[in-house]
Amino acid sequence: MxxxxxxxxxxxxxxxxxxxxxPYPDAxxxxxxxxxxxxxxxxxxxxxxxxxxxxxxxxxxxxYGTLLDYDYLDRPFRLIPGLAEAIPVELDNGDxxxxxxxxxxxxxxxxxxxxxxxGAPGASSRPILAADVAFALMRIADPDVGSPVATVFSRIVGxxxxxxxxxxxxxxxxxxxxxxxxxxxxxxxxxxxxxxxSDRDLEIVLSDTFPQLLYWFAMEFTTPIxxxxxxxxxxxxxxxxxxxxxxATGPFRITRYAKRxxxxxxxxxxxxxxxxxxxxxxxxxYPTGGTEADRxxxxxxxxxLGKPLPFLDGVELSFEAESIPGFNKFLxxxxxxxxxIEESFDQIVAEGGLTPEMIAMGMYLSKEPDPAMYYIGFxxxxxxxxxxxxxxxxxxxxxxxxxIDSDEFIRLFFNDRGIPAYSPIPPGIFGHEAGLGNPFRKVxxxxxxxxxxxxxxxxxxxxxxxxxxxxxxxTAHTTARAQLRYQFFVDSWRRIGIDVxxxxxxYNQFQDVLRRGAYQTFFFGWGADYPDPENFLFLLWGxxxxxxxxxxxxxxxxxxxxxxxxxxxxxxxxxxERLAIIEQMLEILRLERPWIEIFVPEKYVLSQGWxxxxxxxxxxxxxxxYLDVDAPARAEKRLAWNEPVEWPAWVLAIAVIAIxxxxxxxxxxxxx
Amino acid sequence: xxxxxxxxxxxxxxxxLGVLAFLFALFFLYATPEDMxxxxxGDKAPPPxxxxxxxxxxxxxxxFWNPENPGQTLLVDHYxxxxxxxxxxxxxxxxxxxxxxxxxxxxxxxxxxxxxxxGLLLSIALALFVATFRxxxxxxxxxxxxxxAMSVSILLYIIGGQFLIAxxxxxxxxxxxxxxxxxxxxxxxxxxxxxxxxxxxxxVRFYRTVFVEETNRDYVRTARAKGCGDGRVxxxxxxxxxxxPIITRVVLAIPFLFTGSILLESFFAIPGLGSMTVEAIHxxxxxxxxxxxxxxSVFFIVGQIATDVCYTLxxxxxxxx
Numbered sequence: 001m002x003x004x005x006x007x008x009x010x011x012x013x014x015x016x017x018x019x020x021x022x023p024y025p026d027a028x029x030x031x032x033x034x035x036x037x038x039x040x041x042x043x044x045x046x047x048x049x050x051x052x053x054x055x056x057x058x059x060x061x062x063x064y065g066t067l068l069d070y071d072y073l074d075r076p077f078r079l080i081p082g083l084a085e086a087i088p089v090e091l092d093n094g095d096x097x098x099x100x101x102x103x104x105x106x107x108x109x110x111x112x113x114x115x116x117x118x119g120a121p122g123a124s125s126r127p128i129l130a131a132d133v134a135f136a137l138m139r140i141a142d143p144d145v146g147s148p149v150a151t152v153f154s155r156i157v158g159x160x161x162x163x164x165x166x167x168x169x170x171x172x173x174x175x176x177x178x179x180x181x182x183x184x185x186x187x188x189x190x191x192x193x194x195x196x197x198s199d200r201d202l203e204i205v206l207s208d209t210f211p212q213l214l215y216w217f218a219m220e221f222t223t224p225i226x227x228x229x230x231x232x233x234x235x236x237x238x239x240x241x242x243x244x245x246x247x248a249t250g251p252f253r254i255t256r257y258a259k260r261x262x263x264x265x266x267x268x269x270x271x272x273x274x275x276x277x278x279x280x281x282x283x284x285x286y287p288t289g290g291t292e293a294d295r296x297x298x299x300x301x302x303x304x305l306g307k308p309l310p311f312l313d314g315v316e317l318s319f320e321a322e323s324i325p326g327f328n329k330f331l332x333x334x335x336x337x338x339x340x341i342e343e344s345f346d347q348i349v350a351e352g353g354l355t356p357e358m359i360a361m362g363m364y365l366s367k368e369p370d371p372a373m374y375y376i377g378f379x380x381x382x383x384x385x386x387x388x389x390x391x392x393x394x395x396x397x398x399x400x401x402x403x404i405d406s407d408e409f410i411r412l413f414f415n416d417r418g419i420p421a422y423s424p425i426p427p428g429i430f431g432h433e434a435g436l437g438n439p440f441r442k443v444x445x446x447x448x449x450x451x452x453x454x455x456x457x458x459x460x461x462x463x464x465x466x467x468x469x470x471x472x473x474x475t476a477h478t479t480a481r482a483q484l485r486y487q488f489f490v491d492s493w494r495r496i497g498i499d500v501x502x503x504x505x506x507y508n509q510f511q512d513v514l515r516r517g518a519y520q521t522f523f524f525g526w527g528a529d530y531p532d533p534e535n536f537l538f539l540l541w542g543x544x545x546x547x548x549x550x551x552x553x554x555x556x557x558x559x560x561x562x563x564x565x566x567x568x569x570x571x572x573x574x575x576x577e578r579l580a581i582i583e584q585m586l587e588i589l590r591l592e593r594p595w596i597e598i599f600v601p602e603k604y605v606l607s608q609g610w611x612x613x614x615x616x617x618x619x620x621x622x623x624x625x626y627l628d629v630d631a632p633a634r635a636e637k638r639l640a641w642n643e644p645v646e647w648p649a650w651v652l653a654i655a656v657i658a659i660x661x662x663x664x665x666x667x668x669x670x671x672x
Numbered sequence: 673x674x675x676x677x678x679x680x681x682x683x684x685x686x687x688x689l690g691v692l693a694f695l696f697a698l699f700f701l702y703a704t705p706e707d708m709x710x711x712x713x714g715d716k717a718p719p720p721x722x723x724x725x726x727x728x729x730x731x732x733x734x735x736f737w738n739p740e741n742p743g744q745t746l747l748v749d750h751y752x753x754x755x756x757x758x759x760x761x762x763x764x765x766x767x768x769x770x771x772x773x774x775x776x777x778x779x780x781x782x783x784x785x786x787x788x789x790x791g792l793l794l795s796i797a798l799a800l801f802v803a804t805f806r807x808x809x810x811x812x813x814x815x816x817x818x819x820x821a822m823s824v825s826i827l828l829y830i831i832g833g834q835f836l837i838a839x840x841x842x843x844x845x846x847x848x849x850x851x852x853x854x855x856x857x858x859x860x861x862x863x864x865x866x867x868x869x870x871x872x873x874x875x876v877r878f879y880r881t882v883f884v885e886e887t888n889r890d891y892v893r894t895a896r897a898k899g900c901g902d903g904r905v906x907x908x909x910x911x912x913x914x915x916x917p918i919i920t921r922v923v924l925a926i927p928f929l930f931t932g933s934i935l936l937e938s939f940f941a942i943p944g945l946g947s948m949t950v951e952a953i954h955x956x957x958x959x960x961x962x963x964x965x966x967x968x969s970v971f972f973i974v975g976q977i978a979t980d981v982c983y984t985l986x987x988x989x990x991x992x993x
Contacts, residue, residue: 021838023845025855041955044712044765052714146724148717235768243766260775260943261849318848321938321947324831325847328839332846507715508707550719645841663810
């Protein structure tokens with residue numbers, strides 16, 4: 001009996017001695033490594049032509065270099081050169097076409113990879129060439145790749161024709177599909193509008209002006225890709241597939257890709273910023289600009305200003321399927337920054353700032369509006385709310401707009417994490433200021449009722465039926481939580497006497513309803529691809545009306561004056577002239593009310609005291625290169641925060657023995 | 673006996689075919705190929721990209737009936753692939769499903785094997801212990817503890833365990849997994865403890881009933897009369913004679929060690945086959961999901977037949993006809 005008790009005690013003691021809640025190897029404690037979690041799902045693909053989700057871009061943004069980048073601190077966002085030497089200017093070729101010419105930096109090379117032996121026996125790397133950028137664009141056009149952004153590049157001369165030729169040739173000659181990928185593209189004749197003039201020079205010929213093209217060169221879709229990697233990583237003979245294997249061109253490289261547990265990134269010694277710090281290249285140097293607000297947020301620390309990037313030795317991305325365990329690990333110091341989960345929000349944030357407990361832990365809170373917009377749209381093709389109703393419908397839309405309290409909505413459903421919207425352009429995007437002070441985006445029930453009466457619906461009563469006006473509200477979520485949110489709008493409209501019925505479906509059915517045009521009002525959102533007002537105002541451009549062309553203009557808004565202004569605005573550079581046009585466009589929207597702009601979500605990010613240079617970015621763009629950690633401080637805090645509490649184990653052991661032992665003793669005594 | 677086994681395999685085969693049909697119907701009742709494409713490509717993917725994805729992943733054929741070519745339907749393809757064990761590539765990330773299975777089975781086994789072995793040893797030992805002290809307060813306390821333990825949902829054990837043991841007492845990491853030998857044990861202790869806590873109550877109750885029933889048999893009284901001690905009676909005679917119910921449970925459970933534990937793996941971020949199944953559900957990844965369901969049903973059938981065979985081995989009186 002006593003032997004058994006002793007054995008149990010020994011097991012408990014040895015387990016406790018070995019135990020620690022540190023999820024990382026102890027030897028890594030002092031390394032300059034950033035720990036970040038991947039949420040919801042592991043990355044789907046590393047193929048830059050396909051990757052289009054936040055978690056994909058977390059990895060691809062770190063490992064692929066882009067021709068252009070964004071300045072880390074400047075808002076509104078500003079492009080800076082990356083792999084390209086300079087930001088190109090679109091030129092008129094005089095024949096109706098226009099050209100954008102990129103010149104790559106000299107001496108750019110790929111990270112070492114066995115695939116390069118395909119091109120030159122024994123080679124482990126090679127220079128990054130302009131032809132590789134053209135190859136990347138051809139892959140986007142390739143129907144077999146299935147890139148979600150293929151339509152974006154259709155203004156490149158010959159882009160769609162190449163896609164069609166490739167498809168036709170593969171159908172005609174199934175053997176072609178078995179050939180090496182670059183041979184296939186060559187056989188299809190390449191893309192006419194991509195002219196490779198030298199190893200470093202690429203000219204892109206456009207059929208029409210396309211100022212937003214440059215933004216797409218700041219995204220990973222257009223990163224140079226070596227054909228060798230695509231040809232080599234084909235999934236045969238134990239090799240990876242290309243979407244699981246990346247050849248780095250950015251500041252980091254992948255050293256371990258167990259994406260369902262941990263992805264390890266380490267410095268890519270082949271990156272130009274590390275090989276040539278003397279260039280002081282803008283995307284490889286910590287910016288020296290920044291505002292007073294940046295200074296106050298600790299983003300202008302002299303030890304970093306103008307210093308070569310990256311500061312970190314590596315990044316460890318751990319996959320957390322469930323949000324609660326991941327957030328608790330962050331609170332133990334095992335992640336360096338984190339979004340705030342719903343369940344813990346009140347423990348972390350109080351009255352817009354951090355709670356004293358969080359401040360005592362040395363945490364920082366950063367808030368940044370996402371370049372995104374949620375809105376209620378009206379179907380302008382509908383006879384009741386749409387354009388054919390003329391002034392009557394306009395007043396109805398205005399009245400409905402006046403009934404909705406965005407502030408209250410954000411407070412109730414998003415813990416105040418959002419900014420009420422007045423126009424389709426969110427903060428941080430050029431033209432946002434022009435939209436402020438919209439007279440129809442405040443709550444004024446009296447005015448709303450008056451407008452409703454003028455529209456022919458006194459107290460919301462439809463004279464034809466003698467009952468309250470009935471409208472349909474189409475939404476894309478079916479969860480109980482979402483229902484509650486939509487009910488808020490319905491209740492708001494009921495206050496002016498209108499009876500709105502929600503019809504909820506999943507996202508696909510929702511898309512289907514929009515395509516068929518069988519809706520009156522709907523709730524929708526949009527997140528920017530790039531920080532240009534065009535990327536929001538195009539959602540109301542007549543050419544893209546859903547009913548006309550299947551485009552993104554789900555409100556089917558088609559106003560000749562707006563359309564004309566949009567085309568002018570689209571092709572202009574930011575400046576007072578563009579702002580004046582944007583103001584005119586917003587004025588049209590203000591009165592016409594195809595949308596009731598609801599709110600811009602705000603991202604709250606909590607970062608540990610030892611994390612340096614964190615600035616929330618809104619868009620899913622690479623930022624690891626700018627971050628740094630004070631590893632010794634982190635190690636100290638982690639130890640202090642995670643001292644195991646041992647006494648309950650002893651109490652438990654003693655309690656079990658105390659309860660069981662007397663019974664055992666009595667039992668044997670009786671037996672004897 | 674061979675005829676019996678063959679007959680059981682035939683029944684099992686029919687069951688598996690039914691499961692596959694049921695899965696197919698349920699999945700496509702809930703999701704369309706467009707849903708799958710949108711989940712894979714993101715909400716912003718334009719319609720041409722969605723169509724391209726569907727063609728590239730061969731979901732453009734009709735579901736059940738293709739008048740032009742009756743063999744070209746998703747249902748036929750579904751059966752052809754599963755029955756020939758040609759699992760294809762995941763719809764979420766195009767990785768070979770067999771590769772994902774290979775990667776996932778290791779972490780699953782590192783969790784389920786210790787959980788299974790410890791659970792079995794612990795619950796049999798505890799059951800023998802309380803059966804030895806039956807009708808005393810130890811037995812009654814045992815009943816209370818077991819009933820309490822089995823009445824609580826495993827989710828509560830998971831969240832409570834993570835909160836109490838990992839977050840408050842800081843003994844082990846809250847979640848995570850690292851296959852390197854230096855740290856792997858650290859990640860496994862808590863999920864194994866939670867798994868034990870969630871399962872021991874029911875198991876102990878079951879085995880105790882079995883043992884108590886055996887201790888009332890004549891041979892036990894005879895053994896006692898001949899001067900056999902308590903320990904020898906329980907561990908030697910009673911345990912051996914109670915083997916049949918134990919084998920039933922054990923053999924049935926073994927195949928499922930490979931498919932992992934859905935809840936434990938998801939909450940403790942263990943990259944096994946259980947969490948893979950959950951991810952496949954979230955991602956509308958039909959290619960992976962159907963393989964998991966298919967293997968699960970095959971394992972279940974094999975487990976049942978193996979149990980029957982084991983009966984004859986454990987007890988010569990049992991014959992399979």
